[in-house]
Amino acid sequence: MNSIICPKCGKELNDYEVKSLWCTKCNSKFKSEEELYNNNPSLKEKKELQQNFLVTTGNQFEGYTINKYFKLLNSEVVMGTGILSEFNAKISDFFGETSYKFEPKLQEAKKLALQKIIDSAIELGSNAVIGFRYDIFSFFDNIISISAYATAIHVNKTQC
Numbered sequence: 001m002n003s004i005i006c007p008k009c010g011k012e013l014n015d016y017e018v019k020s021l022w023c024t025k026c027n028s029k030f031k032s033e034e035e036l037y038n039n040n041p042s043l044k045e046k047k048e049l050q051q052n053f054l055v056t057t058g059n060q061f062e063g064y065t066i067n068k069y070f071k072l073l074n075s076e077v078v079m080g081t082g083i084l085s086e087f088n089a090k091i092s093d094f095f096g097e098t099s100y101k102f103e104p105k106l107q108e109a110k111k112l113a114l115q116k117i118i119d120s121a122i123e124l125g126s127n128a129v130i131g132f133r134y135d136i137f138s139f140f141d142n143i144i145s146i147s148a149y150a151t152a153i154h155v156n157k158t159q160c
Contacts, residue, residue, distance in 0.1 A: 005039070005040055006023040006025065006026060006028060007035075007039035007040075008023065008026045008028040009023060009025050009026035009028070011023055011025040011026070013036070018036060021035075021036070046119075050115075052127070053118050053127060053128065053129075054127065054128035054129070054155065055118070055128070055132050055150070056129075056130055056131075056132065057131065057133065058130065058131070059130050059131060061128065061155055063158050064128075064156065064158055065156050065157075065158050066130075066154070067154055067156055069152075069153050070124045070126050070151070070152035070153060070154070072149060072150075072152075073117050073120045073121060073129065073149060074117075074147065075114075075120070075147070075148050075149075076113070076145060076146070077109045077110075077112045077113045077145065077146045078144070079108070079109045079143070079144055079146075080142055109144060110134055110146055110148075112146075113134065113148035114132070114148060116148070117129060117132070117148050117150050121150075121152040124152050125154065126152035126154055127153075127155060128152075128153050129152055129153065130150065130151050130153055131149075131150050131151050132149075133148065133149055134146055134147070
């Protein structure tokens, strides 16, 4: 997997540093993620691939021909929901209402699981995945797990 390198000192940035736009080694601040991608050409290309990547829960894409199957991919995301989210959910459950505190956590975890699938597929030379699915588990009170899986493929647009 390609990493994001600090353009000032050359340190490989971790997820926290990329998200906070800050290199902990040289204390450099960055204006945007785009600035980091522009200084890492291979990642800029990867971001473009991600933006054009095709995902479906089905087994094919209309208007495309599958010309290569790679392999089954999977990703897992384990995330704490926080004690306040859990408390809010218990109150909502008691009154039979919808708990909106868990929804952003689930959406974030699902987005990250999908991104991991896409990143793995791109590393294989894939430009699409089929059969995409999520499974959601709860380990205990405020720990959730999202497991995602799909088959990496390469497709070409069908000529008319």
